[in-house]
Amino acid sequence: xxxxxxxxxxxxxxxxxxxxxxxxxxxxxxxxxxxxxxxxxxxxxxxxxxxxxxxxxxxxxxxxxxxxxxxxxxxxxxxxxxxxxxxxxxxxxxxxxxxxxxxxxxxxxxxxxxxxxxxxxxxxxxxxxxxxxxxxxxxxxxxxxxxxxxxxxxxxxxxxxxxxxxxxxxxxxxxxxxxxx
Numbered sequence: 001x002x003x004x005x006x007x008x009x010x011x012x013x014x015x016x017x018x019x020x021x022x023x024x025x026x027x028x029x030x031x032x033x034x035x036x037x038x039x040x041x042x043x044x045x046x047x048x049x050x051x052x053x054x055x056x057x058x059x060x061x062x063x064x065x066x067x068x069x070x071x072x073x074x075x076x077x078x079x080x081x082x083x084x085x086x087x088x089x090x091x092x093x094x095x096x097x098x099x100x101x102x103x104x105x106x107x108x109x110x111x112x113x114x115x116x117x118x119x120x121x122x123x124x125x126x127x128x129x130x131x132x133x134x135x136x137x138x139x140x141x142x143x144x145x146x147x148x149x150x151x152x153x154x155x156x157x158x159x160x161x162x163x164x165x166x167x168x169x170x171x172x173x174x175x176x177x178x179x180x181x
Contacts, residue, residue: 002065003030004098004166008052009079010037013072014044015152016102020068023159026175029166034059036082045072056084065166067092071103071123071151080108089114093145098165102149102158106130109146118143123151156181 004024006017017033024031035042035052043049054060061067067089069079079085086108093099093114101109106122107129109115116132119141127135130148139154140147140161147165149158156179164172 002063003032003060004066004068004162005032005034005054005059005061005064006068006070007034007036007056007079007085008042008044008050008070009075009082010043011045011072011078012042012070012075013103013152014046014048014050016070016072016149016155016158017044018050019155020070020102020159020162023156023175023179024162024166026178027163027167027171029065029163032059034061036079036085045075056082061088061092064092064097066098066100066147066162068162069101069105069108071101071105073104076104076107079105080111086112096145098145098147098162100147100149100158100162102155103151106133106148109148114146115148118146120146120148121150122148 021031032053034054036056103123110130120133121141140157160172
């Protein structure tokens with residue numbers, strides 16, 4: 001069974017990471033967290049420590065339905081410094097799989113050239129890092145196999161866009177209704 005992977009770096013935005021996993025699991029999508037730190041316990045930007053399901057080196061990324069980057073600082077910067085993660089994102093993208101990022105993390109996709117000619121969004125002030133993207137300030141942008149979100153308060157919209165892309169719009173609507181959105 002395919003799995004959606006949410007990557008955790010020191011300083012990740014807790015709401016974006018865990019909210020995304022929650023929405024995906026409500027939709028019946030297998031979703032797992034992956035630590036890029038070498039330790040399963042990863043502390044977010046608001047000092048909440050989460051135990052990841054996998055370490056990066058052991059995660060079965062070849063079986064991914066989506067690779068997802070939460071924002072937060074310095075979390076997004078730490079994700080951007082992780083060469084094996086960036087290689088996995090490029091591979092996923094080349095194979096037509098979903099790559100997604102929210103808040104400051106779309107800068108990773110921008111730096112890899114994955115946003116050129118695509119609509120994308122990010123936390124206000126990070127637009128310059130979305131190299132080649134068309135930015136309009138939308139809450140969430142879905143452009144082909146690339147999904148980007150603006151920030152923490154929009155995590156549910158971001159998660160539902162992932163559900164629609166992985167499963168269907170109908171499943172996303174069911175999950176939204178169950179969450180009273």
